[in-house]
Amino acid sequence: MDAITLPPAPVNEPNLTYAPGTPERDALAAEIDRQLATEHPMDAYIGGEWVAGGGAEIAVVQPHDHAHTLGVLKGATQADAQRAIDAATDAAPDWRAMPFDERCAIILKAAELLAGPWRQRLNAATVLGQSKTAFQAEIDAACELIDFWRFNVHYARQILAEQPIANSPGIWNRTDHRPLEGFVYAITPFNFTAIAGNLPTAPALMGNTVVWKPSPSQQHSASVIMQLLVEAGMPPGVINMLPGHGIPVSEVALAHPDLAGIHFTGSTPTFQHLWQTVGSNLPSYKTYPRLVGETGGKDFVIAHPSADPAVVTTALIRGAFEYSGQKCSAASRAYVPRSVWERMGDDLIAKTDALSMGNPTDFSHFLGAVIDDRAFKKHTAAIERAKATPGLQVVAGGTTDDSVGWFVRPTIVVGEDPADEVFSTEYFGPILSVHVYDDADFEKVVLQAESASPYALTGAVIAQDREAIAWARTALRFAAGNFYINDKPTGAVVGQQPFGGGRASGTNDKAGAASNLLRWTSPRSIKETLSPPTDHTYPYMG
Ligand SMILES: NC(=O)c1ccc[n+]([C@@H]2O[C@H](COP(=O)([O-])OP(=O)(O)OC[C@H]3O[C@@H](n4cnc5c(N)ncnc54)[C@H](O)[C@@H]3O)[C@@H](O)[C@H]2O)c1
Numbered sequence: 001m002d003a004i005t006l007p008p009a010p011v012n013e014p015n016l017t018y019a020p021g022t023p024e025r026d027a028l029a030a031e032i033d034r035q036l037a038t039e040h041p042m043d044a045y046i047g048g049e050w051v052a053g054g055g056a057e058i059a060v061v062q063p064h065d066h067a068h069t070l071g072v073l074k075g076a077t078q079a080d081a082q083r084a085i086d087a088a089t090d091a092a093p094d095w096r097a098m099p100f101d102e103r104c105a106i107i108l109k110a111a112e113l114l115a116g117p118w119r120q121r122l123n124a125a126t127v128l129g130q131s132k133t134a135f136q137a138e139i140d141a142a143c144e145l146i147d148f149w150r151f152n153v154h155y156a157r158q159i160l161a162e163q164p165i166a167n168s169p170g171i172w173n174r175t176d177h178r179p180l181e182g183f184v185y186a187i188t189p190f191n192f193t194a195i196a197g198n199l200p201t202a203p204a205l206m207g208n209t210v211v212w213k214p215s216p217s218q219q220h221s222a223s224v225i226m227q228l229l230v231e232a233g234m235p236p237g238v239i240n241m242l243p244g245h246g247i248p249v250s251e252v253a254l255a256h257p258d259l260a261g262i263h264f265t266g267s268t269p270t271f272q273h274l275w276q277t278v279g280s281n282l283p284s285y286k287t288y289p290r291l292v293g294e295t296g297g298k299d300f301v302i303a304h305p306s307a308d309p310a311v312v313t314t315a316l317i318r319g320a321f322e323y324s325g326q327k328c329s330a331a332s333r334a335y336v337p338r339s340v341w342e343r344m345g346d347d348l349i350a351k352t353d354a355l356s357m358g359n360p361t362d363f364s365h366f367l368g369a370v371i372d373d374r375a376f377k378k379h380t381a382a383i384e385r386a387k388a389t390p391g392l393q394v395v396a397g398g399t400t401d402d403s404v405g406w407f408v409r410p411t412i413v414v415g416e417d418p419a420d421e422v423f424s425t426e427y428f429g430p431i432l433s434v435h436v437y438d439d440a441d442f443e444k445v446v447l448q449a450e451s452a453s454p455y456a457l458t459g460a461v462i463a464q465d466r467e468a469i470a471w472a473r474t475a476l477r478f479a480a481g482n483f484y485i486n487d488k489p490t491g492a493v494v495g496q497q498p499f500g501g502g503r504a505s506g507t508n509d510k511a512g513a514a515s516n517l518l519r520w521t522s523p524r525s526i527k528e529t530l531s532p533p534t535d536h537t538y539p540y541m542g
């Protein structure tokens with residue numbers, strides 16, 4: 001008989017500092033050296049076996065040193081996708097029958113392994129494969145993923161404990177939080193190792209089996225996550241990882257009658273394509289697939305005339321340029337009143353131009369390279385357009401260099417017209433657009449910024465005037481799923497600021513929260529009549 005148990009209470013994993021002389025810095029440096037000396041296998045993991053995909057080869061390189069290959073993956077084919085779906089289907093009955101505590105124990109063990117012996121392995125893979133600095137790798141690959149795993153267990157238990165509160169006399173009502181009927185297709189982006197680890201494991205925790213397609217640019221750390229999950233005891237077939245660009249996988253998975261859900265994070269166009277394909281295949285599915293997608297952003301910082309100039313500067317530098325602006329939450333448009341700009345504009349420009357950029361294995365750098373050649377070309381084109389467009393002025397950065405790595409200098413574009421595309425298009429790179437406005441126009445600027453882009457992911461207001469904060473919080477209620485007051489718009493912490501946005505930014509199911517886990521369940525209501533009636537007549541008939 002199963003007991004009703006209480007898993008360990010979740011606590012946010014503390015960020016290690018990597019300051020000179022710390023043991024974590026030495027350990028990470030040693031692990032980076034170890035990984036640099038090795039060619040890494042990038043196989044698929046299907047039904048508990050590591051197998052090379054059958055498709056085209058893709059070199060997985062270091063973005064800051066693109067001549068250096070970490071490994072070569074072979075993209076998953078339609079046949080690989082079919083094998084992965086079959087493996088997920090075969091594993092489903094045993095996995096959903098496994099007691100919830102045992103599934104929790106696997107996820108909690110994965111968290112403990114990551115907090116301990118696997119921490120620098122996953123951090124180093126994230127530094128090398130995604131060009132994150134030590135600290136950016138730590139807050140993502142280690143701390144956020146540990147937090148996802150620990151907090152998901154807590155929220156999953158809450159969901160299972162959620163039961164009907166009313167029972168008529170002689171009746172016992174129950175809710176059976178079933179997994180979905182079919183497999184979940186998890187598709188993950190390059191930019192957060194934690195998201196890659198969360199998207200397949202959240203549905204798995206709720207009893208589902210999963211086909212996981214990571215980004216080719218994140219394959220090095222994705223392979224480490226898969227190995228870690230195996231070490232933690234994830235049974236064969238529960239999570240099946242398919243490397244590559246994913247088009248052959250989608251051709252099979254999206255047409256499969258057992259597709260029960262998509263757990264996606266990535267760009268808005270990709271999610272819209274997936275949704276449209278599901279829509280056109282709708283009659284062929286056994287059930288309505290759950291579509292959960294967190295997508296792009298054009299995240300704002302709005303300073304009020306009462307803002308502290310130093311707070312604005314810091315929020316913009318960290319919010320816009322950490323990890324080269326490749327966070328969906330990154331500040332990419334700012335609205336600053338003239339009186340504040342006069343006090344901090346030059347400082348912001350000077351500090352931005354002084355940011356140290358380079359190979360992130362050198363701990364002195366603030367940022368590394370952008371992820372790949374496609375991103376590099378996109379950012380270069382956006383910067384060149386800004387230089388050539390009247391009314392736009394590139395006041396910091398504005399240079400790029402791909403001779404060794406894909407390096408884009410942190411760039412600030414000051415724009416007169418807040419309707420220009422620099423204030424609405426997601427570049428997903430280190431490019432910050434700034435609109436300097438007349439102090440008297442605060443409300444007008446807020447209302448324009450509210451719907452200047454199709455997205456509604458993150459945003460911040462910086463002010464000391466309480467009435468201005470209160471007014472902006474209301475006026476911008478639907479402009480961001482994560483809203484910050486006197487802070488940068490990045491760096492949400494699991495369990496503290498559940499993350500996700502609305503409008504074109506996604507379904508806002510909030511990764512790492514109960515609302516996300518709920519999407520991977522299909523509740524069954526059970527009514528048991530303890531003393532069943534044996535007479536069909538009504539009293540009034542007598
Ligand atoms: N809202 C959030 O929580 C959040 C978090 C991280 C990133 N993002 C967004 O992600 C984007 C950056 O990530 P990206 O460049 O990896 O996004 P992307 O859309 O290019 O790719 C995302 C994933 O989809 C895959 N993919 C693309 N087409 C596919 C298809 N037809 N079938 C199957 N898989 C397919 C890619 O290989 C990758 O694994 C940005 O727009 C960013 O804002 C959003």
Ligand SMILES: N[C@@H](CCC=O)C(=O)O
Nearest residue numbers: 327328329490491492499
């Ligand atoms: N949750 C992260 C962003 C994830 C998207 O890239 C943050 O809040 O900065």
